[in-house]
Amino acid sequence: MATERSYVSYATAALAVAAIPLSFVGPEGLRLAVVGLLMLAGPGTALVLLLHFNPSRSTQATGALPLSIAIAVAFSLAMSTLVATAMIYARLWSPPVSVCILSIMTLGFLALDIKRPKHVLVRAK
Template structure:
C-alpha cells in the first residue's frame, strides 16, 4: 500500500514538474528542450492529473479488472482531446495563442494535482 502511494506520488511529482516547466518553455527556450518537455506534457499531462484525481485504486477495488490500461488510455486520450478542443476553439475564435493554451492546460493540470495533494493530506491528518 505504501509503495503504491509512493508510486502515485512519484507520478504526480513528474507531471507537476512537467506542467510547471511547460509554462515558461511554451513561450521560450531551446527548441529541443521545449519539445522534450512540452511534447510529453501535451501527450499525457492533463489526463494523468485527471486519473490521479479519480483515484484509480478505488476503481480497482470496486471492479477488480486491471485498471492500468484504461487509466493510461484515458490519460493520453483526454490530454489529446483537451488540446484538440482548445486549439479548435482558438482557431474558430481567431485567438491563436498556442503558448498561452499550453500554459492554460498546465495550470489546469497543476490545479488538479493540488486537489489530489490536498485530499491526501486531509486523509493523512484524519488517520
C-alpha cells in the same frame, strides 16, 4: 504504491510547471519533449490521479492500469485539441497561451487531488 503515486504526481507537476516558460523560449529539442509530453499526457495523468484509478488496493483490480493510461492519454490529447480548436475559432490563436491553459488545468487537478479525502477509491474487480 503510494510512493509511486507521489512520484507520478511530482513528475506531472514538474512537467506542467516547466512547460509554461518553455512554451515561450528555450532549446527546440527540450521544448518539443516537455510541451509534447504535457500535451500527450499532462492533464489526463492529473485527472486519473484525481480519480484514484489505482489498482493496487485490490488484487482483483487487474484491469485498471491499461484503462488509466488510455484515459490519461486520450483526455490529454482531447483537451489539447479542444483548447487549440477553441482558440482558432475564437481568433485568439496563441500556442504558448494554450500550453499555459493545459499546465494550469494539470496543476488544478493535482491540487484537487491533494485536497481530496484519500479514502475515496475506485472499486475495481
